[in-house]
Amino acid sequence: MCVCWHVRELVRRKPGTRLVTQDEAARVAGVVVVAVGADHYNRLPLPLLTHKVVVDVANRTSPPHTNEESLAEKLQGLIPQAQVVKAFNVLSAYALENNVQQGAKQVPVASDWSGARRRVLEMVKRMGYSGVDRGQLKAAKEIEAIPLQLMPSWRVPLIVVGSLWFLHYLLLLFKYQVCEKISEGKDWEGYSLKHLALLNINRTCAITALWTLTLCYLPGVGAAYLQLAWGTKYRRFPTWLDKWLKMRKQLGLLMLWLASIHTCLGVAVWSGHYDPLVWDPPTFISAQVKVNTTSYVTMDVPVQNSKMSLQGELFLTFGTLSMFITCLLGVSSLPSVGATLSWREFMFIQSKLGWLALVTGTVHDGLLGWGFSSQDYTKCSLPSSAQYALWFPLVTIAMKLPLLLPCVDGPLQKIRGGHDRNKKKRSNVHPTDPVHSLDMTRRKREDRTVWQVRPMQTPHPIILA
């Protein structure tokens, strides 16, 4: 009854429509969209679907086994006389119902029948989406995998940053909990294991964020040195450097997330109690301390009524500046914002502002480590965390500095403009490695010669690069 109400409601809203049975509909239609799960293909009026264009929109709920055929191929096997087309499975019911995602959303289409494929591509276009011709029906396996993708480009960055985080957590545990006990013979309550719950996490997030930001900019520096050494941009980078250059966007966003957590925790505990080395010392008074309801003991008591030292003020300012420049990097990574930026604007933000964020973040850490260096804090042959965290970004900044000199940058720009120092007579076809195109530090769009090979159907454009 509620089904009938809903159906009548839909018919009422669409004048010119008729409510019919499945069989009758299948008989008159030229194109049939099959919107059932693959388990229910047998319930369809299969004999009525022969010689029709049958659009399969089914999705899997879990990835298929290696040799398993796609759902569309399974359907094609059931109705070999029909023209099965795989399409629309990437669209959500929510998107279709609310007309969102149009324009931006790509809808892949595959079929063994080129006429049917063209017809469905036309439907896709009229609905306002971008159709992508994926060729034969065997592409359906990849198309059905698209909705099941779980952030494939995030796997390696998450593993890298996660490992770095745990490494630093263990280092801090050793330095601040274990080491204190060993070297000063304190009890575990001495420095307190309780700090594993927050202070160690705060410092770990801070150091990991700084190192991850460094990991975003180091490969660009490495690539520049390689190009200078080779004297050409036409030589392929090692695969590991390729992949590293490609994952910089994900590394940057992970860095932003960790830096936000560190900012929140750091600001919450920011006080003379927790950061004594960048605050002016407390006032010590000799006072009668109440040890229980009746007795008092005279001892020196620190009274925190001081302010930050100059070092502390600079520390906080540089940290805040680094954080909010990183926020600008994050905002410019949003798809809709990135689309409004020109190449030079994107380069300015991701490269120049990005290096500024790295430098201010390093100064922020250095100001904390500076105080430590003037006192004897080296226990267990390990410097303070604020100090050992510095070497990686400092080395990267040091490697970058020579690249800023005009005598080095000049030749590098020429090489990126296509100059080949080796002057070897190369083949007329120069495919630049398109894997360099995802680049959080350098978006050099004009120096990427994109080489595409188009299907030889009709007189087609070719690209000379």
Place this chain on the structure above:
Amino acid sequence: MCVCWHVRELVRRKPGTRLVTQDEAARVAGVVVVAVGADHYNRLPLPLLTHKVVVDVANRTSPPHTNEESLAEKLQGLIPQAQVVKAFNVLSAYALENNVQQGAKQVPVASDWSGARRRVLEMVKRMGYSGVDRGQLKAAKEIEAIPLQLMPSWRVPLIVVGSLWFLHYLLLLFKYQVCEKISEGKDWEGYSLKHLALLNINRTCAITALWTLTLCYLPGVGAAYLQLAWGTKYRRFPTWLDKWLKMRKQLGLLMLWLASIHTCLGVAVWSGHYDPLVWDPPTFISAQVKVNTTSYVTMDVPVQNSKMSLQGELFLTFGTLSMFITCLLGVSSLPSVGATLSWREFMFIQSKLGWLALVTGTVHDGLLGWGFSSQDYTKCSLPSSAQYALWFPLVTIAMKLPLLLPCVDGPLQKIRGGHDRNKKKRSNVHPTDPVHSLDMTRRKREDRTVWQVRPMQTPHPIILA
């Protein structure tokens, strides 16, 4: 003079254009766009517009009366021989001038004349927007209402969350201001009405945020139990559950806003003064307190030189984690980001990460309530706010747990895949309730069989579901 300058400027920029009077322009044109307000229709050269396609772009400044006709129908009444088309009113001058919003923006078109309607849809497409054919001119009333919409999908969520906020503010006022006075006979300065300005607001935002996040996930749990009870997904949910499922996105964004305010205020006041139960106790000293310029009184004075307890460190860590996971939910709700996510990725973020945010937020609150439970804080038969805030999320999490068991989740997934336990012979047409498509916890796109009835103009695709 300045008008003439501006006109001459426009003509100069567009070679091949001519500057003419309205009458002369109306005579030669085939399509005329009327861009005046409805109050000025009489100023148009109406006799010259007969037999032309007249596009009305006017907007209202306030919603019409119930039986009032649309502006386009009013214009059609003035020039019955013209082919009036309603279009373009949803585009802002800013968007047209700066060429933003293309692709994503939909432009509805309505007219009693199908040829004129097709012609204007073609114009819309050539301008780069998505034209939507809305049929007859009587649809113009709905089209004219579009720019006047004021967040219709936010009305009920704002009322719900607003009411919840005031309810909790009054509860806190009772618990912490009124109750103290009643039970301990303190003056109003005792606990201080001043805390109504911030501390009460901070706690209210915190509790309301936690309950609102619970409201995002509870309906999904309820829907799952209903489907298990009914044994099928083809039975329509109660209307209130439908609406609740649809408003989860708005509830989530309101929760994010309240949680941000709570985070900001909470971090600002985070100290031993304000959160004594999760900080180590202060040092009490017996001291000479200066009561005026000359006299001193000996009394016990608390000196805050302690750190957070383990409970306090965990409390802050879980709270920060919950906050920044919620930020991820918020970022993935942005249209441009959502468009890049696959179904499984969106599910992972909104469902799995969302439940993680709820659980960490509940633990955050529980750690504060834990301390209270070990002391006698029950005044006026009302436990502390940190405790009474816990029951709602705890009940929801408890309801969710059975759904995670394989013996329960298995049948549920089968039902969502289309399995019908009742095995009744249903009609061949199974419209699934499309209102389930907006789902912040479950985006099961493959189990939504979308049933569309298309106008019977030409051989059209039909959908078997």
Place this chain on the structure above:
Amino acid sequence: MCVCWHVRELVRRKPGTRLVTQDEAARVAGVVVVAVGADHYNRLPLPLLTHKVVVDVANRTSPPHTNEESLAEKLQGLIPQAQVVKAFNVLSAYALENNVQQGAKQVPVASDWSGARRRVLEMVKRMGYSGVDRGQLKAAKEIEAIPLQLMPSWRVPLIVVGSLWFLHYLLLLFKYQVCEKISEGKDWEGYSLKHLALLNINRTCAITALWTLTLCYLPGVGAAYLQLAWGTKYRRFPTWLDKWLKMRKQLGLLMLWLASIHTCLGVAVWSGHYDPLVWDPPTFISAQVKVNTTSYVTMDVPVQNSKMSLQGELFLTFGTLSMFITCLLGVSSLPSVGATLSWREFMFIQSKLGWLALVTGTVHDGLLGWGFSSQDYTKCSLPSSAQYALWFPLVTIAMKLPLLLPCVDGPLQKIRGGHDRNKKKRSNVHPTDPVHSLDMTRRKREDRTVWQVRPMQTPHPIILA
């Protein structure tokens, strides 16, 4: 070898493609895309390109000299028999490779050959982008400038806000460092130059943010008064007001960034030490202060164990509210979010919520200035920063208030609806100044009569306004 592998890989992925030499490819193709830098045009097989459509995608790395011709015109000069078309240079390799930015991204096309131009526009459309016909090849100079744009609309706002920031930094330096020394004869360590590193920066960011937000709303008030004075909306605003109205979006985003920095720093230092005027006074005790390892001196010591006063609680609440309302303004400025908002929704957020942010921000500052006014803090004839920062937003709010009265707002709305008090017989053509369309306070899309002159190629639509 690695080049060959890469080429073979590309051929393998695109069935139906062939690997050929440049010369052979150039011979058979109808359209040739030249994807080398302009320095390498001579390396192309130029004789083979005659009578072909040659698409130039080259970009410059730096802006050209004033009289320098565009790269496309240079190429046309090399192959005068070819039909050179400038296109695609605005697309990044990353976007092409990853199929992002489609729909939203505009691709300008220019050529002296209209047939070739149409053909390339068709290619652009089939690739899913929005083609923009820019006419003759001399437009290539502007097209080549697009990727080199470096935020042209941000120049003046950055200069304005930057100058304001430095002005306030110097004022604060005078008030809090120099003035103290002059008037109280303190040493530089008295108030401490160290505060230049953070406290002065925090206050400067706060005051500059408040004044910048005021700068966003003042021009709208000014424009309203001008329209009321003139009695019409058809008179052009002064150029400086035009430009000011256009830059309000950039001013608003700069304000959001400065306000975020102020919030972060302000919350970090929020304590009785730093903001004594909005905290209850500390407890002064007479104590034995340890001045070195052996000796003690009796002095009065402040012990910070107090809480915020009512003034302090209100101050923090209003500040947080203002901050998070401004965040809503920022989020609604995102392109993808703005595209989903109707005119009335956008108006509500940018105008009503915006004024609410300004008012709450002014109250926030006023609460801090209030405390100062009850004590004698006027040194060097300059009131406290919290007070002198107030005058600008207060004046703007005072100017806004009369506009809210029905007897003023009524006529203003009529004028914006097209009413002309002067009743002069105006020409039939009324171009409204389209520069008012970017308006962060008032998006009155229905009262902008847009007047466009379209090229007189075929029977074209004309607009009566």
